Amino acid sequence: MSEGRVLVTGAAGLIGNAVCALLAARGRRVVAVDRAPAPGCPEGLAAVDVTDVHGLYAAVGDLPLDGVVHCGAYSGPMVARDTPHDMFRVNVAGTANVLELARVRGARRFVFCSSTSAYGPTGPGPVTEDRPLVSGTLYGASKAAGEALVRGYARQFAPDGASLRLCWVYGPRRTTDCIIRTMITDAQAGRPTRVPFGRGFPRQFIHVEDAARALVTALDAPGPLGGQAFNVTGGAFLTLDQVAAAAREVLPEADIELAEGPDPVDDLQQRFDTSAVERVLGFRPGIPLDQGIRSYAAWLASGAQAAIQGRQP
Numbered sequence: 423m424s425e426g427r428v429l430v431t432g433a434a435g436l437i438g439n440a441v442c443a444l445l446a447a448r449g450r451r452v453v454a455v456d457r458a459p460a461p462g463c464p465e466g467l468a469a470v471d472v473t474d475v476h477g478l479y480a481a482v483g484d485l486p487l488d489g490v491v492h493c494g495a496y497s498g499p500m501v502a503r504d505t506p507h508d509m510f511r512v513n514v515a516g517t518a519n520v521l522e523l524a525r526v527r528g529a530r531r532f533v534f535c536s537s538t539s540a541y542g543p544t545g546p547g548p549v550t551e552d553r554p555l556v557s558g559t560l561y562g563a564s565k566a567a568g569e570a571l572v573r574g575y576a577r578q579f580a581p582d583g584a585s586l587r588l589c590w591v592y593g594p595r596r597t598t599d600c601i602i603r604t605m606i607t608d609a610q611a612g613r614p615t616r617v618p619f620g621r622g623f624p625r626q627f628i629h630v631e632d633a634a635r636a637l638v639t640a641l642d643a644p645g646p647l648g649g650q651a652f653n654v655t656g657g658a659f660l661t662l663d664q665v666a667a668a669a670r671e672v673l674p675e676a677d678i679e680l681a682e683g684p685d686p687v688d689d690l691q692q693r694f695d696t697s698a699v700e701r702v703l704g705f706r707p708g709i710p711l712d713q714g715i716r717s718y719a720a721w722l723a724s725g726a727q728a729a730i731q732g733r734q735p
Contacts, residue, residue, distance in 0.1 A: 426488025428641065429453045429529075431472055431520055434463035436595045437535055437588075438493035440634035448638075455481050456494065462595070462726070472516030478523050489531040489641045490524045490581070492517060495568075496561065497598060506560050513564035514571075521575045521583075529581040532572060533640045536585040536651065538626070538694060540566040547659075547692025551587070551651050558689050573649030584640045584647040589655045589694065593630035593714055594721035601662065602627065605669040606719045609676035620662035620680035626694060627665070628656035629714035632707040639705045652699040656714070657707045659693040665711070672715045 428445055432438035433454035442464040445452050454464040455478065457471040468481035472494040495513045517534065524532045539562035540555050557563040569585040576583040592602045601617065608615040628636075636654045640647070660668070662685075666678040684690055699705045709717075721727070 426530075427451045427453055427485065429455070429482060429487055429490045429520075429524070430464075431455050431490070431492050431494030432535075433467055433493070434458065434460040435493060435497065436593075436630055437591060437633050437637070438491070439463060439595055440630045441491050441493060441637055444631075444634050444638050453482055453487070471512075472520055473511055475519050478519060482523060482527060485527075487524060487527040487529040489533070490520060490529050491533045491535070491637050491641055492520050493535040493637075494520070495535070495564070509560050509564055513561070514567045517568040517571055521571055524581050525575065525579050531641055531643075531647075532575065532581045532583040533637050534568055534572045534583065534585040535637060536569050536587045537562065537565045538587045538589045538653065538655075538691060539689065540569065540587060541689070541691060543689045544691045548695040549653070549692055550695045551653060551698055562689075569649075569651055576647070576649035582646045583649045584643070585649070585651040586636055586640055586654050586699075587651055587694075588633050588636070589626040589628050591630050591633050592627050593718050594726070595630065596718075597727055601625075602665065602669065602715060602718065603722070605666060605676060605678055606673065606715065606722055608678075609669070609673040610719070610723060612675070614677040615666075615679070617662070617678075617680045619683040619685050620666075621682045623662050623684045623688075623690070624659060624692065625662055625665070625685075625688070626655045626659060626691070627711065627714075628654060628707060629709040629717070632656060632709050635708070636699065636703075636705050639703050643703050647702070650698075650702070652703065653694040653696050654699055654705070655694050655696055655707070656709070656711065657696075658711055660711070668711050669715055672712055673719060
């Protein structure tokens with residue numbers, strides 16, 4: 423493992439913040455950038471958008487980089503739905519900007535925070551990484567495009583790269599739409615949760631700390647990865663009504679009812695095969711759903727969400 427500087431984009435957001443915290447805990451030197459600071463963001467964060475090429479170079483300076491963990495992006499299909507050009511500008515052109523910076527500054531490894539949304543509807547599982555990407559949203563398409571850029575840079579230039587296809591990430595600091603957050607906050611407020619879909623509809627989750635650990639594991643992996651993509655989940659394959667049951671176990675006061683049917687704005691995806699990330703990177707998730715719900719509930723009860731509400735991580 424190299425001890426050189428690591429650039430983390432999206433460092434004030436959900437996953438980027440957790441990556442910075444993990445790297446700092448391991449004594450790594452972090453260059454943290456995000457379009458705007460937020461409470462609890464890394465000390466010394468530079469307020470730079472990934473579309474600002476000159477700002478990125480100024481934030482990094484003239485010293486070389488060891489690696490990049492690129493989390494700076496619109497963070498889900500529910501975000502920027504009415505501004506598709508901005509989704510392309512940030513998620514695709516922004517990724518190209520950061521890749522070129524990594525090349526110029528001699529980075530050894532570029533880790534791209536991708537998404538299982540790149541697959542679109544998957545068909546039968548288990549879903550391996552060689553399944554064709556037929557993204558059903560512009561967000562998913564932007565992640566597929568970012569993966570192609572990472573793979574092209576890894577094969578034609580440097581740095582070596584990897585793309586981690588994360589499933590739905592939940593946990594402390596998530597403030598965008600999340601059904602687990604809704605179940606928790608409703609229970610804490612004494613409100614019933616009524617969802618007009620979800621019984622029998624599968625959705626795979628991963629706790630933010632596990633997501634961050636997967637990204638850092640890819641950053642530090644020995645040997646070339648060649649732009650390879652990896653599925654990364656929290657290990658469990660559950661339907662939303664099973665997730666609700668887990669929430670009730672943690673929060674007995676929760677009153678949750680889900681109707682039959684699929685989520686109208688989400689892809690139907692079957693179990694993702696995670697054997698590649700286990701075999702190549704040695705990563706396995708460590709936070710089971712009940713433990714993750716408990717930590718998220720404690721964070722939400724603390725009132726910390728109010729300080730960063732409204733920010734798109």
